[in-house]
Amino acid sequence: xxxxxxxxxxxxxxxxxxxxxxxxxxxxxxxxxxxxxxxxxxxxxxxxxxxxxxxxxxxxxxxxxxxxxxxxxxxxxxxxxxxxxxxxxxxxxxxxxxxxxxxxxxxxxxxxxxxxxxxxxxxxxxxxxxxxxxxxxxxxxxxxxxxxxxxxxxxxxxxxxxxxxxxxxxxxxxxxxxxxxxxxxxxxxxxxxxxxxxxxxxxxxxxxxxxxxxxxxxxxxxxxxxxxxxxxxxxxxxxxxxxxxxxxxxxxxxxxxxxxxxxxxxxxxxxxxxxxxxxxxxxxxxxxxxxxxxxxxxxxxxxxxxxxxxxxxxxxxxxxxxxxxxxxxxxxxxxxxxxxxxxxxxxxxxxxxxxxxxxxxxxxxxxxxxxxxxxxxxxxxxxxxxxxxxxx
Amino acid sequence: xxxxxxxxxxxxxxxxxxxxxxxxxxxxxxxxxxxxxxxxxxxxxxxxxxxxxxxxxxxxxxxxxxxxxxxxxxxxxxxxxxxxxxxxxxxxxxxxxxxxxxxxxxxxxxxxxxxxxxxxxxxxxxxxxxxxxxxxxxxxxxxxxxxxxxxxxxxxxxxxxxxxxxxxxxxxxxxxxxxxxxxxxxxxxxxxxxxxxxxxxxxxxxxxxxxxxxxxxxxxxxxxxxxxxxxxxxxxxxxxxxxxxxxxxxxxxxxxxxxxxxxxxxxxxxxxxxxxxxxxxxxxxxxxxxxxxxxxxxxxxxxxxxxxxxxxxx
Numbered sequence: 001x002x003x004x005x006x007x008x009x010x011x012x013x014x015x016x017x018x019x020x021x022x023x024x025x026x027x028x029x030x031x032x033x034x035x036x037x038x039x040x041x042x043x044x045x046x047x048x049x050x051x052x053x054x055x056x057x058x059x060x061x062x063x064x065x066x067x068x069x070x071x072x073x074x075x076x077x078x079x080x081x082x083x084x085x086x087x088x089x090x091x092x093x094x095x096x097x098x099x100x101x102x103x104x105x106x107x108x109x110x111x112x113x114x115x116x117x118x119x120x121x122x123x124x125x126x127x128x129x130x131x132x133x134x135x136x137x138x139x140x141x142x143x144x145x146x147x148x149x150x151x152x153x154x155x156x157x158x159x160x161x162x163x164x165x166x167x168x169x170x171x172x173x174x175x176x177x178x179x180x181x182x183x184x185x186x187x188x189x190x191x192x193x194x195x196x197x198x199x200x201x202x203x204x205x206x207x208x209x210x211x212x213x214x215x216x217x218x219x220x221x222x223x224x225x226x227x228x229x230x231x232x233x234x235x236x237x238x239x240x241x242x243x244x245x246x247x248x249x250x251x252x253x254x255x256x257x258x259x260x261x262x263x264x265x266x267x268x269x270x271x272x273x274x275x276x277x278x279x280x281x282x283x284x285x286x287x288x289x290x291x292x293x294x295x296x297x298x299x300x301x302x303x304x305x306x307x308x309x310x311x312x313x314x315x316x317x318x319x320x321x322x323x324x325x326x327x328x329x330x331x332x333x334x335x336x337x338x339x340x341x342x343x344x345x346x347x348x349x350x351x352x353x354x355x356x357x358x359x360x361x362x363x364x365x366x367x368x369x370x371x372x373x374x375x376x377x378x379x380x381x382x383x384x385x386x387x388x389x390x391x392x
Numbered sequence: 393x394x395x396x397x398x399x400x401x402x403x404x405x406x407x408x409x410x411x412x413x414x415x416x417x418x419x420x421x422x423x424x425x426x427x428x429x430x431x432x433x434x435x436x437x438x439x440x441x442x443x444x445x446x447x448x449x450x451x452x453x454x455x456x457x458x459x460x461x462x463x464x465x466x467x468x469x470x471x472x473x474x475x476x477x478x479x480x481x482x483x484x485x486x487x488x489x490x491x492x493x494x495x496x497x498x499x500x501x502x503x504x505x506x507x508x509x510x511x512x513x514x515x516x517x518x519x520x521x522x523x524x525x526x527x528x529x530x531x532x533x534x535x536x537x538x539x540x541x542x543x544x545x546x547x548x549x550x551x552x553x554x555x556x557x558x559x560x561x562x563x564x565x566x567x568x569x570x571x572x573x574x575x576x577x578x579x580x581x582x583x584x585x586x587x588x589x590x591x592x593x594x595x596x597x598x599x600x601x602x603x604x605x606x607x608x609x610x611x612x613x614x615x616x617x618x619x620x621x622x623x624x625x626x627x628x629x630x631x632x633x634x635x636x637x638x639x640x641x642x643x644x645x646x647x648x649x650x651x652x653x654x655x656x657x658x659x660x661x662x663x664x665x666x667x668x669x670x671x672x673x674x675x676x677x678x679x680x681x682x683x684x685x686x687x688x689x690x691x692x693x694x695x696x697x698x699x700x701x702x703x704x705x706x
Contacts (some may be wrong), residue, residue: 050514050533285534289568294600296644298673308646309675340676 003095006059009035013065017116020063023153030294040370057110062144068114070124080336084357092144097210099287104277136361142175158187165190171364179221185228193224194266196233201248219259226264232235237271240292243316250322257326264365271335274306399473406463413451416488419505422555428461443475453484454491482513493526502553508543541567562592565599573609586630597643650674
């Protein structure tokens with residue numbers, strides 16, 4: 001991907017890392033600044049004084065050593081059913097610029113950050129999975145950043161695919177709005193890696209997802225990934241139900257099923273736009289008035305702004321019905337919704353986080369079972385207990 | 393440069409000082425009568441500072457309100473200090489700023505106006521390093537831009553903010569409206585005597601509706617139901633409440649419908665001492681049933697009855 005990086009800030013502790021030298025070499029025209037704690041906070045203060053710190057921050061790449069844990073639970077949300085995803089923390093901030101992006105109100109540092117201590121990441125990951133024992137783990141790199149937008153700098157994603165291909169108790173989800181998957185086609189995922197694409201209505205993609213790949217290219221990438229052995233996933237999140245939404249989203253759903261093999265889709269997630277109250281202010285200060293933020297949002301049980309439950313149920317029901325027309329057994333899940341909404345819109349009994357975890361884990365377990373006896377499956381999997389199925 | 397070391401003293405007629413000139417204005421929205429009384433009683437303690445303007449007259453730099461009081465008190469000769477004509481505006485505004493900062497707390501409206509003016513006259517870096525800490529404003533670009541927009545509104549709106557008739561969140565909404573809509577909507581809210589929080593609610597709903605429906609607020613307020621409601625002869629608080637509920641029903645149609653259904657249902661099963669509350673925003677079908685009793689014994693018998701009922705089911 002070709003994003004306009006103008007400045008690179010290198011933290012003292014990251015200066016000697018081989019990855020730092022490799023990344024700096026890719027931006028011969030960028031201004032490179034060595035930063036210690038003191039001048040990094042001065043630079044950050046100067047940046048925050050700009051009219052739009054985020055726009056400027058998206059052109060600044062900060063290379064740091066990550067000192068915390070690399071595997072952490074998804075923050076999820078209280079009062080609603082969450083999927084128990086684990087985040088593999090590879091960096092934060094995204095060079096693309098979606099107007100609705102929750103990260104605008106989530107991070108207090110507007111620059112792009114990449115972690116250069118990859119060896120620590122792998123050792124932390126190995127330790128985590130070892131500790132998890134037989135409990136199946138779904139990990140994802142695309143929570144605090146896009147999984148692939150900066151991957152041509154780090155080359156991390158193919159290494160992770162190779163790693164997960166040999167791990168019996170975990171799957172990796174690579175989530176992106178790009179089509180930059182070519183390096184991933186050079187490695188064999190052995191059925192353990194899901195190539196996920198964030199999808200939306202064409203109108204939203206065109207107007208609100210700045211610098212992201214067009215839907216057609218994302219779908220083209222999904223097909224290529226499938227052919228290489230990756231499972232697919234599609235995330236409709238946020239769904240923005242403005243006037244004419246059903247036709248727009250149906251068109252995207254139809255395109256998916258026209259393009260990829262539906263039997264190789266691990267899951268499709270749905271999530272109607274919800275946000276912390278501060279996001280509207282931050283986003284509109286940057287982009288001007290954004291119509292959908294002014295819809296009938298109420299304060300949900302988790303304190304986030306949510307559309308009325310009846311409207312969300314209608315959106316989910318109609319989207320699910322459209323998906324099931326193409327794939328009756330599609331594993332559709334709702335992101336951060338209540339058991340009531342699950343029941344009303346999908347007809348599924350999803351009372352607690354563990355139910356949803358099992359529902360999604362079973363998608364991967366199914367894949368593992370179907371691969372069992374083949375060459376692509378790690379024999380260690382044979383010893384794994386069956387997950388808790390609840391009539392899924 | 394220390395411009396106060398370069399002043400000359402003079403005696404001027406307060407009417408010769410152009411108090412409509414806003415070059416160095418640090419607004420003060422409170423009543424001037426206490427200051428006037430004080431000057432009338434003990435005299436002028438500190439001489440105002442003025443500058444000779446390029447047009448030949450004099451404009452106030454520090455002591456604008458003192459000068460106004462002296463005018464109102466009918467004084468014809470007032471001692472002043474005169475700053476040179478070539479003093480840059482930014483320097484003069486800095487003098488006015490520190491003069492005010494030394495003896496008063498800035499209200500939100502004055503703060504917004506000052507930030508606006510400082511940003512017009514100085515770089516962001518200078519504003520951040522030299523002034524913001526005194527104003528208690530975080531040195532964040534988007535926050536400065538918001539205050540700048542608020543500070544650019546009409547003085548009547550700023551006065552409402554200074555008087556806490558509206559809060560800063562409402563001011564932020566108003567500064568995105570055109571001047572006519574802004575004044576109209578504020579006048580309407582004030583005529584209905586809604587409190588500060590309700591004014592914010594109603595204006596935010598109107599702004600949202602205006603954006604989602606691509607209609608001006610004027611068009612929304614021109615609906616016949618609004619005119620009927622506002623023209624009614626019911627007491628003002630009742631009309632204000634009905635107006636607020638009307639706008640709320642436009643903004644949250646599904647919620648309003650569910651509330652109506654729920655209240656109709658609850659009325660049917662109503663018992664004295666028993667109330668039923670739905671889940672917040674009807675997020676799920678759960679309800680809270682509250683039974684009010686007068687003693688622990690009564691509470692116990694209610695619980696026993698419920699237990700018996702539960703048991704008979706199983």
